[in-house]
Amino acid sequence: MTATTTTPGSATSGAALPRRPRISTNKVIAGAVIVAMAGFAIWSLAQIDFSLYNFQRSMLSLAKTIRLMDPISFPSVPDLVYLISLTLGVVIAGTVVAAVISMPIAYLAAANTAPNRTSRVIGRAIGVITRAVPDVILAMAIGLMFTLGATWAGVLAIGFHSIGMISKLFADAIEQIDEGPRLAIRAAGGSKAQEFWSGVFPQVFPSWIATALHRFDINVRGSVILGFAGVGGLGYRMYIDFQQFPQGFGPALGIAIVIFLLCVATELVSSTIRVRLLGAQPTRRTLGDALMRQTRGRRKTTTAATLSTADLTVEKAMRRPWNSSRVSSTVWGWVGILVVIGGFAMSRLDPNQIMWKYVWSTIMSFWPPSTGAYDTQTFVTAIVQTLQMAFAAALLTFLVSLVFGSLAARNIAPNGWVRGAFRVFLVIFRGVPELVLAIVLIIITGLGPQAGVLALAFGGVGLLGKLIADSFEEVDAGPEQAVRATGAGRLQVFGSATLPQGLPSLLGNTLYLLDTNIRSATVLGIVGAGGIGFYLTVSAGLTKTHPVVSAIIGIIIAMVLVVEGIASYLRSVFK
DSSP states (O other), X not given: OOOOOOOTTOOSSSOOOOOOOOOOHHXXXXXXHHHHHHHHHHHHHHHTTOOHHHHHHHHHHHHHHHHHSOOOOOOOHHHHHHHHHHHHHHHHHHHHHHHHHHHHHHHHHSTTTOSXXXXXXXXXXXXXXXXXXOHHHHHHHHHTTBOTTOSHHHHHHHHHHHHHHHHHHHHHHXXXXXXXXXXXXXXXXXXXXXXXXXXIXXXXXXXXXXXXXXXXXXXXXXXXXXXXXXXXXXXXXXHHHHTTTTTXXXXXXXXXXXXXXXXXXXXXXXXXXXXXXXXXXXXXXXXXXXHHHHHXXXXXXXXXXXSOGGGOOHHHHXXXXXXXXXXXXXXXXXXXXXXXXXXXXXXXOOGGGBOHHHHHHHHHTTOSOOXXXXXXXXXXXXXXXXXXXXXXXXXXXXXXXXXXXXXXXXXXXXXXXXXXXXXXXXXXXXXXXXXXXXXXXXXXXXXXXXXXXXXXXXXXXXXXXXXXXXXXXXXXXXXXXXXXXXXXXXXXXXXXIIXXXXXXXXXXXHHHHHHHHHHHHXXXXXXXXXXXXXXXXXXXXXXXXXXXXXHHHHHHHHHXXXXXXXXXXXXXXXX
């Protein structure tokens, strides 16, 4: 008998050893990029001198500030009602304007509706540019075209800035539609307009409403900074009070508390409208959805998905019964229309406030772009400082959000009480505007990027933590159950099954936060957090320095494009 021998990889006898899968070059490059970005974030924290000693020193300064300031106070009820109505009016009007304008832009930007490749590039470019330009700078520039105190600047600034987000998400929704209805209309000889309004828009209408409502929540928080550009409302009153530090610090904090409560209330209301208007069942993913489930109990709505095929006849479709679901959606639809009308009324827009003779001269004052009296080194240092704030804050946010977001997920939290508590924490984090935090922190810690990092990190936890919690709740439960069946503990299930599945979403959401931080970091320069935003704010106040504003906005757009390009590449590699 002759003995046979086997070597690894031979198939002469027995089963061959499986070959180790080769790691693609793209994954190696993407991994190196992620490591480099993480290293830059750590280096940024060190450069900003973010240390425990400085934190303790800041706490001592906080105690001193509290002793100096007046007690927290609030405006009178009539005054408060006026300020809140004016703020909500400007936000509602600006968001509605953006939602309407975003329709044609999304049509051009979506791959399946764009007439050609050039129009798609133009649509996407409009979205990027409108997202990159800070709304406060827009308000300052546009404010030169109107009489003092006009709310037009706030409405147009919010509207212009919101187009980027709404059009992008709306275009993404259009690209994901079922092509059947649109192709059927085309086969019947329908026009392009009929294809869109009859075959596309009905499918993406819920997404359009939900995106606009989400942007409304964001705009309420962002409306604070418009007060620094002279737009009336809660933000302007808070700005006036902060100017009178320390005596005005107490009243300013009172306004800040009102703004926080308003942010939380608008999230609850927008969630309610989404549920009532769109006929969607609550998912308990937000505080508003949880409250809606409690008020609605176990009442179910009848949707097309619950009807049998026999029920979906043309005759019955044309004679829909007025059941509770249809009555509810109709009533809330009219409520939404009345809210929009009321918003425009509360914004107090007056065409007579437009100073037409200054419109064209103001627009032309921004061209051509120029660095003005600043040299290249000044701009480079400011850009690096802005990036340091954005990356350092993103790192801190990621570390905290991974814990808070995980404990806010239904499949990870030990029990419902823990999950509910951390969901509430995330709502609180989202409710405090970064600008308010930055002002308070700058008063405590002094001028510099450290306050900006803390403000961005605090505000980012609410956003990233919620996105992490939602993404972890949506992972496939099969691997989790399989690992749990082997006797693994809670942490082992999380590390072996939940986290690996949620990594692509975790990466994408963190990159989205970084993109947001870059734009927010520029805005924080208005209150002394440093970076390119400081020079942007100084230059926006004088007509003769508007070319500098154009140059800085171009730099911001370039930074946003680079980050979006990197994010798109990393998502495509790890999807």
